[in-house]
Amino acid sequence: MLAEGGEEAKVLAGGQSLLPMLRLRLARAELVVDVNRVPQLRGVWEEADSLVIGAMTTHHDVIHDELVRRHAPLLAAATETVGDPAVRHRGTLGGSLAHADPAGDLPPVVLVLNGELVAEGPRGRRTIPAAEFFVDCLTTALKPDELLVECRVPKLGEGWGFHYEKFRLSAQAPALVGVAVAVRRENGGIAEARVGLTNMGATPLRAATVEVALAGADATAEAVGRAAEAAAEGTSAMYDLSTSPEYRAHLARVLTRRAVLAAAGSE
Numbered sequence: 001m002l003a004e005g006g007e008e009a010k011v012l013a014g015g016q017s018l019l020p021m022l023r024l025r026l027a028r029a030e031l032v033v034d035v036n037r038v039p040q041l042r043g044v045w046e047e048a049d050s051l052v053i054g055a056m057t058t059h060h061d062v063i064h065d066e067l068v069r070r071h072a073p074l075l076a077a078a079t080e081t082v083g084d085p086a087v088r089h090r091g092t093l094g095g096s097l098a099h100a101d102p103a104g105d106l107p108p109v110v111l112v113l114n115g116e117l118v119a120e121g122p123r124g125r126r127t128i129p130a131a132e133f134f135v136d137c138l139t140t141a142l143k144p145d146e147l148l149v150e151c152r153v154p155k156l157g158e159g160w161g162f163h164y165e166k167f168r169l170s171a172q173a174p175a176l177v178g179v180a181v182a183v184r185r186e187n188g189g190i191a192e193a194r195v196g197l198t199n200m201g202a203t204p205l206r207a208a209t210v211e212v213a214l215a216g217a218d219a220t221a222e223a224v225g226r227a228a229e230a231a232a233e234g235t236s237a238m239y240d241l242s243t244s245p246e247y248r249a250h251l252a253r254v255l256t257r258r259a260v261l262a263a264a265g266s267e
Contacts (some may be wrong), residue, residue: 003145005031013095055094074162087204103174115153121146122169134203163262177251183263200235219264228257
């Protein structure tokens with residue numbers, strides 16, 4: 001059906017992103033394909049060293065799934081901040097990722113976890129690294145006739161800490177800036193850090209300069225604070241009615257410091 005509809009076809013998952021855009025005339029669709037009754041798209045399971053989450057798994061189910069909480073606690077923590085209870089009961093992980101909203105909470109988390117997105121279409125299945133999946137604002141590497149069917153994240157071993165921090169104007173408002181962090185501690189210091197940013201550009205970003213500065217650093221407020229000063233380097237935060245790029249850069253630095261310290265257990 002997607003192949004027949006081409007560019008004018010839209011997939012209806014939880015509807016928490018698509019329906020508002022249609023209502024506000026920010027998107028149009030000649031054909032809407034509802035995938036809610038495809039049971040193979042729901043659920044969480046393990047495959048070797050990876051955790052596999054079906055694209056139609058709701059935010060509520062992601063939050064409360066024992067496998068997610070054990071092997072991908074960062075994903076569970078970030079998902080708890082999505083929208084409100086009504087949105088979390090209807091919205092889906094796959095829908096959020098495929099929507100590719102620059103202010104979305106979950107894209108930078110999948111980026112930090114080195115996740116992979118599995119797409120299926122008339123030509124079969126293909127796996128897309130998260131770093132290549134988000135192409136532009138509201139644009140992904142999915143072809144018009146492809147459906148996102150799974151999200152795969154590697155299980156991280158012991159020694160890792162996680163935290164998601166964001167700033168928003170109200171409880172239901174999108175994040176002005178969000179920071180997803182995974183930190184591996186070793187010998188009292190930070191051996192490795194991964195830092196993902198939301199709403200600091202047209203796509204989710206990794207704060208590469210911060211990650212380099214944190215590798216081998218002490219897990220102290222002073223050392224983390226120095227590294228976090230580079231959080232906005234290489235970003236292109238947009239101006240809107242909510243705030244300026246300069247303020248977003250300030251938020252990125254402050255939230256990165258908080259998130260890294262929390263993930264490293266140094267708060």
